[in-house]
Every structure is written in structure tokens, then in C-alpha cells.
Amino acid sequence: MTTSISRPALSRRPAVARTGKGGRARAWATRAPLLPALVFLIAVTQLPFVATLVISLFDWNSLSPDKRHFTGLSNYASVVTDPALRDSVITTVVLTVAVVLVTVVLGLLFALLLDRTFFGRGMVRTLLITPFLIVPISAALLWKHALYNPEYGLLNGALTWVGDLFGIESMSQPDWISGMPLLAVEAALVWQWTPFMMLILLAGLQSRPAEMMEAARLDGASSWQTFRYLTLPHLRRYLELGVLLGSVYIVQNFDAVFTITSGGLGTANLPYTIYETFYRAHEYGLASAAGVVVVIGTMIIATFALRVVSSLFREEANRA
Structure with missing residues (x-):
């Protein structure tokens, strides 16, 4: 057996x-x-990052290549203590926070509008998405010349028209870029990135359970109560995702600062300062250290974004 x-x-x-x-x-x-x-x-992303990490450990000025030598973490200490780099970090934080908050609020308002049924909704949705489809450098040029120009820009043209309408002959013609440089950059970025937030939040609105919304309506809940107690909690994950992804993009933004202000008047963020350090001052080691700091910060934000995306997928799978 x-x-x-x-x-x-x-x-x-x-x-x-x-x-x-x-x-x-x-x-x-x-x-x-x-x-x-x-x-x-790996060849186009990881190997250049490893090379940047190695260069960041050297005192390397391309104008004096024979004086290159290993300095360890001194370049990273300079990133923290150098006044120009420290100011650029502060500018980057202010720019990112302002743009992300405004785009989230405007994106939510537009998403609530497009969640309703009305005549011409498809055309309105297409027009609202259009700014996000424009090449970033083209969008910055559009704002710099078509809107902000003090002589022929649309903003000053609108002020002149309002002055003529009310009989004001000496209507002021401000120079928007020199008068409010950081606000000028923020306005251009808000215009371009609001559609991105709108699409994320619109997807969240359209994923609400229809039974829950119908039950709230039958129970006599007002529009504000429905938004506050049902819609807003449901959008929490989508709001977090929009904030995190928007932060990743705005932290790395270079086009608007370079095109509109050329980094002057206190608008130089960290990517632009890295560009100046690398291509103008030829300080390869210091610029590489600052670049590594930006990459690490972006990776931290992206990690949180990926966790939010994973939680969204798990919630949708459980709901299905």
C-alpha cells in the first residue's frame, strides 16, 4: 500500500x-x-541622475577645469546658506502655494459648472480645456506680449476702453510685469493649470454614487448641504491628488519665469536659479546639488501622489 x-x-x-x-x-x-x-x-533617466549626483560632490567651474576637486557635501551646504538660492527656494514655495490654491478653487468651480446639463456644455468644456493644451512657452509669450504689454496689451486696452466709456481721459496704463512681477507669473500659470485641476475634479464629481445624491434630494437636503456633506467628502481624494500633482508641476516650472520676467524682480524660482548657476556662472557642482535637491523634493511629493492614486483605484475596485 x-x-x-x-x-x-x-x-x-x-x-x-x-x-x-x-x-x-x-x-x-x-x-x-x-x-x-x-x-x-534607465539610460535616459537614472544614469543622468547618477552623473548629476556625482558632479554635485565636486567643486567644478567650467571656466577653471584644472581646479576641479572633491568637496563632499559642501555644495549642499551652499544651497542652504547661499542667499540667492535660499531666496529662490522661498519664491518657489510662494509661487507653488499661490498657484495650486487658486487653480484648485477655480477648477472646482468650473467642474461644478460642467457637471450640470446645459446647452453648449461640450463647447464650453472644450474652451476651458484649451489653455492646458497650449505649449507652456507659447502660453508665457502670449501673456507677456498679448496681455501684459503696456503699449498694445489687452489689459491696458481694456482699461483705455473703460476710461473712454466713463469719460476718464487720463486712465493709467500700468506696466504689469515691472509693477507686479510675481503676480504676473502666477496669473499666467493659473490660467494654464486651472483646466488640469478642473478635469481631475470633474472626474471626481461624475464618480459620485447616483443613489446617494438621489437620496439626499428626496430627504430635502439643500444644494449647499449636499455639497458640504456629500460632494466635498467624496472629492477629498481628488482634491489631494490635484494638489499633489499640481505641486509637482509648478515646483519644476521654468518656462513662465524665464519668458515673462527672465528671473528678475524677485521672481527667480529654484529651477531658474539652477539654470543661472549652471549656464551663466558655470558652477556645475553647485547647480547639480541644487538640482538634486529639487529632484528629491519632487520625488517626495510624487510618492504621496502615487499613494493617493492607489487609494482611489482601491476605492473604485471595492465599489465595483
């Missing part, structure tokens, strides 16, 4: 082993087409 049981058991072991090897082979066959893309991704 013992022999008759053990023989089939022994005969099954090679089959299991063969199945395991076949499964691994099929898994590698499935992953093989992705290997070139993975190698390319």
Missing part, C-alpha cells in the same frame, strides 16, 4: 518542476518585449 502511494507522488514531482520552469519561461517571454523600453528608461 505504501509503495502504491509513493510512486504516483514521485511521478508527479517532475511534472510540477516542469510546470514551474514553463511558467517562468512564459513570464520571461511576456516581459521580454518590455526590456528595451526599461533599458532605455
Whole structure:
């Protein structure tokens, strides 16, 4: 009896082993087409970052290449103590917080508008999305020349029209960029990134359970009560995602600052200061250290964003 049981058991072991090897082979066959893309991704992202990390440990000025030497973490200490870099960090924080908060509020208002049914909603949605589709450098040029120009810009043209309408002959024609430089950059970024927030929040609004909203309506809840106690809690994850992704993009923004103000008048954020340090001052080590700081900060924000996205996917899967 013992022999008759053990023989089939022994005969099954090679089959299991063969199945395991076949499964691994099929898994590698499935992953093989992705290997070139993975190698390319590592070559264009990770290797340059490693090179930047190594350069950040050296005192390296391209105008004096023979004087290059290893300095350890001194460049990172300079990033913290250098007044220009410290001011650029503060400017980056102020710019990011202001733009993200305003875009979230405006995006929520537009999302609530598009969540309703009305004639021409498709056209309105297309027009509201358009600023996000424009190339960032083109959007910055549009604001600098078409709106902010003190001689032929639309803003001063509107002020002149209002002055003529009310009989005010000496209507002031402000220079928007020199008069309010940081606000000018923030307005251009708000115009461009509000559609991004709107799309995220609109997706959240359209994912609300219809039964819950219908029950609230039948119970006599007002529009404000429905928004406060049902819609807003449901949008919490989407608001977090919008804030985190918006922060990742705005922290790295270079186009608007470079195009509108060229980093002057206190608008130089950290990416622009890195550009100045690298290409103007030729301080490769210091610029690399500042770049590593930006990348680490962005990765921290992106980690929180990925967690929010994962939680959204889990909630949708559980709901389904």
C-alpha cells in the first residue's frame, strides 16, 4: 500500500518542476518585449541622475577645469546658506502655494459648472480645456506680449476702453510685469493649470454614487448641504491628488519665469536659479546639488501622489 502511494507522488514531482520552469519561461517571454523600453528608461533617466549626483560632490567651474576637486557635501551646504538660492527656494514655495490654491478653487468651480446639463456644455468644456493644451512657452509669450504689454496689451486696452466709456481721459496704463512681477507669473500659470485641476475634479464629481445624491434630494437636503456633506467628502481624494500633482508641476516650472520676467524682480524660482548657476556662472557642482535637491523634493511629493492614486483605484475596485 505504501509503495502504491509513493510512486504516483514521485511521478508527479517532475511534472510540477516542469510546470514551474514553463511558467517562468512564459513570464520571461511576456516581459521580454518590455526590456528595451526599461533599458532605455534607465539610460535616459537614472544614469543622468547618477552623473548629476556625482558632479554635485565636486567643486567644478567650467571656466577653471584644472581646479576641479572633491568637496563632499559642501555644495549642499551652499544651497542652504547661499542667499540667492535660499531666496529662490522661498519664491518657489510662494509661487507653488499661490498657484495650486487658486487653480484648485477655480477648477472646482468650473467642474461644478460642467457637471450640470446645459446647452453648449461640450463647447464650453472644450474652451476651458484649451489653455492646458497650449505649449507652456507659447502660453508665457502670449501673456507677456498679448496681455501684459503696456503699449498694445489687452489689459491696458481694456482699461483705455473703460476710461473712454466713463469719460476718464487720463486712465493709467500700468506696466504689469515691472509693477507686479510675481503676480504676473502666477496669473499666467493659473490660467494654464486651472483646466488640469478642473478635469481631475470633474472626474471626481461624475464618480459620485447616483443613489446617494438621489437620496439626499428626496430627504430635502439643500444644494449647499449636499455639497458640504456629500460632494466635498467624496472629492477629498481628488482634491489631494490635484494638489499633489499640481505641486509637482509648478515646483519644476521654468518656462513662465524665464519668458515673462527672465528671473528678475524677485521672481527667480529654484529651477531658474539652477539654470543661472549652471549656464551663466558655470558652477556645475553647485547647480547639480541644487538640482538634486529639487529632484528629491519632487520625488517626495510624487510618492504621496502615487499613494493617493492607489487609494482611489482601491476605492473604485471595492465599489465595483
